[in-house]
Amino acid sequence: MKLSNFVKKGKNIVEFDVSGIEVKTLNTFRRTVIAGVPSMAIEKVVISANSSILNDELLIHRMGLVPLTTDLKTYTMPAECTCKGEGCGKCTCKLTLDVVGPKTVYSGDMKSLDENVKPVFATIPLVKLLADQKVTMEAEAVLGIGREHIKWQPGMASYEITDKDSFHVLVESFGPLPVEELITVAFEVVEAKIKQVKESM
Numbered sequence: 001m002k003l004s005n006f007v008k009k010g011k012n013i014v015e016f017d018v019s020g021i022e023v024k025t026l027n028t029f030r031r032t033v034i035a036g037v038p039s040m041a042i043e044k045v046v047i048s049a050n051s052s053i054l055n056d057e058l059l060i061h062r063m064g065l066v067p068l069t070t071d072l073k074t075y076t077m078p079a080e081c082t083c084k085g086e087g088c089g090k091c092t093c094k095l096t097l098d099v100v101g102p103k104t105v106y107s108g109d110m111k112s113l114d115e116n117v118k119p120v121f122a123t124i125p126l127v128k129l130l131a132d133q134k135v136t137m138e139a140e141a142v143l144g145i146g147r148e149h150i151k152w153q154p155g156m157a158s159y160e161i162t163d164k165d166s167f168h169v170l171v172e173s174f175g176p177l178p179v180e181e182l183i184t185v186a187f188e189v190v191e192a193k194i195k196q197v198k199e200s201m
């Protein structure tokens with residue numbers, strides 16, 4: 001496999017040409033970018049106060065969809081963690097939200113205990129609070145993959161065939177990971193899968 005013409009377009013989009021690769025391998029890469037590279041998202045929320053117009057469920061849903069910057073070197077998938085998914089510092093990052101109206105609450109109002117895990121965009125509106133309405137909650141973010149839930153989808157990938165075994169590939173990160181890391185990790189996952197298949201034959 002050979003990568004060439006690596007062009008970065010904007011902060012989170014990369015285009016490159018690749019040759020000497022089978023279409024099914026590239027297709028696995030594409031699906032891995034979308035559904036197989038871990039990223040952080042809010043999974044559990046404990047609400048101690050919510051007098052906003054949104055019910056708890058809707059508010060939790062909105063918070064879950066806020067992309068979070070992801071640190072793959074520090075965090076482990078809960079199921080693979082030594083705590084066996086119960087939640088500990090190695091697999092879980094806590095964020096808090098404590099706001100009083102009148103105010104529009106934005107993703108950036110969530111405070112993270114880890115500066116490497118925080119909302120990618122600070123300006124996603126979550127809810128509008130009237131005077132004296134308040135929201136107080138503690139959330140837990142964990143690693144997951146897009147195959148489990150769309151909130152863990154870190155980006156998009158597509159490709160077109162330019163010649164036999166040659167392709168033009170476009171990858172976009174939604175922000176949890178730098179686009180270069182998204183590509184590298186996706187290729188690592190694909191390689192591990194190919195190795196697994198070969199070993200089982």
Ligand SMILES: [Zn+2]
Pocket residue numbers: 078081082083084085086087088089090091092
């Ligand atoms: Zn753990």
